[in-house]
Amino acid sequence: MRSFRRRPLTAGAAVIAISVAAGQSAMPQDDKGFGIGQRVSEAELQLWNIDVGIDGAGLPPGEGSVQAGKAIYETKCVACHGAEGLGQPMDRLAGGQGTLKSAKPVKTIGSYWPYATTVFDYVRRAMPLDRPQSLSPDEVYALTAYLLHLNGIVESNAIMNAQTLPMVRMPNRAAFRSDPRPDAANSACQTDCR
Amino acid sequence: MSSRGTIVYGGSDASDEVHDVIREENFLVEAHGKEPRLVGRRAVLRTALGAGGVAAFAARGDAWAEAGPNTVIGLQDWMTTPGRGTGSAPYGLPSHFESAVVRSLTEHTPTDLSAWSFTPLDRLTGIITPNGLVYERHHAGIPDIDPKKHRLAIHGLVERPLVLTMDDLLRLPAVSRIYFLECAGNGYTEVVQMPRSRTAQFSHGLLSCCEWTGIPLGTILDEAGVRPEARWILAEGADAAAMARSIPIEKALDDTLVVYAQNGEMLRPEQGYPIRLLVPGWEGNLSIKWLRRLELGAQPWHTRDETSKYTDLMPDGTVRQFTFVMEAKSVITRPSGGHHLRAHGFHEISGLAWSGRGRVTAVDVSTDGGRTWHRARLDEPVLSKALTRFRSPWRWDGAAALLQSRAIDETGYVQPTREQLIAVRGTNSEDHFNAIHTWRVSENGEVSNALIQA
Incomplete structure (x- = not known):
């Protein structure tokens, strides 16, 4: 079951492996595998390829300031996220630093998020909820700058762009760990267990 | 678990008004030694509702109890009148008597655009969820x-x-x-x-x-x-x-x-x-x-x-981060919260077990809050990373009972208790929670959510 194929199979090998797995007779092999689908260029995928890496890969040209972001936020975001990102009815976006070990942790961009690039990625792909992907790159940079400023992470005169954003160090970055599970041990005790 | 443990009961989901509901709030039981004792209770009876919205589980009991066998064993309209035509439902639907078996939306989100609805596990059987x-x-x-x-x-x-x-x-x-x-x-x-x-x-x-x-x-x-x-x-x-x-x-x-x-x-x-x-x-x-x-x-x-x-x-x-796998877990779906046992004697306990690490190899069932366990029967097929249906016979003597199930998977992992899980993870994390769950059957047969706290 666990065939961790670390390297790509050749097209011909792929055909054989799949045929065996599916219980089918061997199919004609050629250099093109199944020959399904059309080749596509990165330029053709431009409208869909909106992800941003933590190294800044995928960030578009453009830039935005804290002040410009404040103006956009107060027009397009405040109804759901509250004044200055304090939340209600939707997620709180600012504050909460120092609360994560308490009984009532306040998880925000500033207190919780490990990477600033994620702010740009998420706002561009999914916000505002009623009109996603309606914001220009400049607007997304500006909103990102404003949200980082609300959390005390960048100065009020900060400009966010493809060079500056990946340089932003998030306060909670070092808290993130990989999955250590299984982490809780029980026994299959049958009698007199408690 | 200390001998001074406290058992807290409670539960309500206001959106679910399907059958007779006993809401138990601030319902406290103290465990002295190993015998749970009722110390306080406030029950609110809500009425039943609507047209045909009664689960078969309860409906069957109602028919015998309220109508009596002489009324049930008689000529009904559907025996003396032809039914609706073949093909009258090109895409068939469940009987309208099952109209209460539906997904229910959470009340915990401010918008239905980003929200979730729940599968009615307590009204389904087998391992396949209808689409x-x-x-x-x-x-x-x-x-x-x-x-x-x-x-x-x-x-x-x-x-x-x-x-x-x-x-x-x-x-x-x-x-x-x-x-x-x-x-x-x-x-x-x-x-x-x-x-x-x-x-x-x-x-x-x-x-x-x-x-x-x-x-x-x-x-x-x-x-x-x-x-x-x-x-x-x-x-x-x-x-x-x-x-x-x-x-x-x-x-x-x-x-x-x-x-x-x-x-x-x-x-x-x-x-x-x-x-x-x-x-x-x-x-x-x-x-x-x-x-x-x-x-x-x-x-x-x-x-x-x-x-x-x-x-x-x-x-x-x-x-x-990247806590991908859903660890072994199980839940008794029948009887479960909101159900009502209407007779003493035999009742099959049935539920679901699953593991994101592979096959479920065993499920144990307890009717005394985890003091003793009995191995359940697993319905075939038992498939890797699929739901597995378990069944366990039980004779209910009319005393209050605490029902639990515990899954074990092919890696040897045993589903943990709530105390074990919270001891490691605390309560600030709500995801990936796979603890043993407890249902309480009261003396009058009502089943409710129970929390056993150390």
């Missing part, structure tokens, strides 16, 4: 996608970036597999929330299981030619959330599928029509619905839903 009852979790509503206009792009660290149409995908060699799908947050109401969920639908219903049909993701990736440096895949949906998650290449090539059908028919819109990813045994959010794009990369993207969400905050302030 219309599969739980939902959407982040920007349910898109209405024209399959003729839908495309799947594969690019990034591949030799041949490709775009596939639905016609292309349907030509490829397909497989059908039965896998469960469970939201990372399934059971979030059982960590600290009060009141607790009244029924198994609300306590465990972010869980479903279908036969999925589609193409091994490895087949599609081989078609594009994965470059050796590719370690992660970004999977992205065509919905308005453009939901995106990073998935390790090993899992993508192991058992991940790109599926277009569930339980024999094309995917429902709520489940990703026309195609979705299906990542077996791992948190449901990874099984990206309305799949439009797969990008291969050398490292994860750290998207919003794998940093801000779907991560686990520990008591020391550290955060567990």
Whole structure:
């Protein structure tokens, strides 16, 4: 079951492996595998390829300031996220630093998020909820700058762009760990267990 | 568990007004030694409702109790009058007497665009979830996608970036597999929330299981030619959330599928029509619905839903990330919260067990709050990363009982108690909660959610 194929199979090998797995007779092999689908260029995928890496890969040209972001936020975001990102009815976006070990942790961009690039990625792909992907790159940079400023992470005169954003160090970055599970041990005790 | 343990009962989900409801609030029992003792109780009786909205479980008892056998064994209208015509329901629906068996929406979100609805596990049997009852979790509503206009792009660290149409995908060699799908947050109401969920639908219903049909993701990736440096895949949906998650290449090539059908028919819109990813045994959010794009990369993207969400905050302030696998878990679905045992004597205890690490090898059932356990019978088939149905005979003597189930999987992992889990993880993390669950059967046969606290 666990065939961790670390390297790509050749097209011909792929055909054989799949045929065996599916219980089918061997199919004609050629250099093109199944020959399904059309080749596509990165330029053709431009409208869909909106992800941003933590190294800044995928960030578009453009830039935005804290002040410009404040103006956009107060027009397009405040109804759901509250004044200055304090939340209600939707997620709180600012504050909460120092609360994560308490009984009532306040998880925000500033207190919780490990990477600033994620702010740009998420706002561009999914916000505002009623009109996603309606914001220009400049607007997304500006909103990102404003949200980082609300959390005390960048100065009020900060400009966010493809060079500056990946340089932003998030306060909670070092808290993130990989999955250590299984982490809780029980026994299959049958009698007199408690 | 100390001899001075306290058992707290409670539960309500106001949206579920299906059958007679006994709401028990601030319901406290102290355990002195090993005998639970009732110390306080306030019960509120709500009335039954509507037309035919009674679960078969309760309805059968009602018929005998209220109508009596002489009335039931008689000539009914349906015996003396022809029924409706063949083909009068081109797409058939359940009997209207089952109209209460529906998904129920959470009350915990401010918008139904980003919300979730629960599968009525307490009213289903077997291991397969009917398509219309599969739980939902959407982040920007349910898109209405024209399959003729839908495309799947594969690019990034591949030799041949490709775009596939639905016609292309349907030509490829397909497989059908039965896998469960469970939201990372399934059971979030059982960590600290009060009141607790009244029924198994609300306590465990972010869980479903279908036969999925589609193409091994490895087949599609081989078609594009994965470059050796590719370690992660970004999977992205065509919905308005453009939901995106990073998935390790090993899992993508192991058992991940790109599926277009569930339980024999094309995917429902709520489940990703026309195609979705299906990542077996791992948190449901990874099984990206309305799949439009797969990008291969050398490292994860750290998207919003794998940093801000779907991560686990520990008591020391550290955060567990990429906690993908859904660990072994089980729940008794019958009898369960909201049910009402109307007779002493024999009752079969039945429920579901599952593990994201493989097969369930055993399920134990306790009727005394975890002091003694009995091995349950597992219904065939018992499949890896699928729901497994367990059954255990029980004679109810009329005394209060605390029902629990405990799953063990093929890795030897034993489903932990709530105390064991919280001792490690605290209560600030609501995801991936897989603790043993307790239902209390009261002396009058009502079943409610119970919390045993150390």
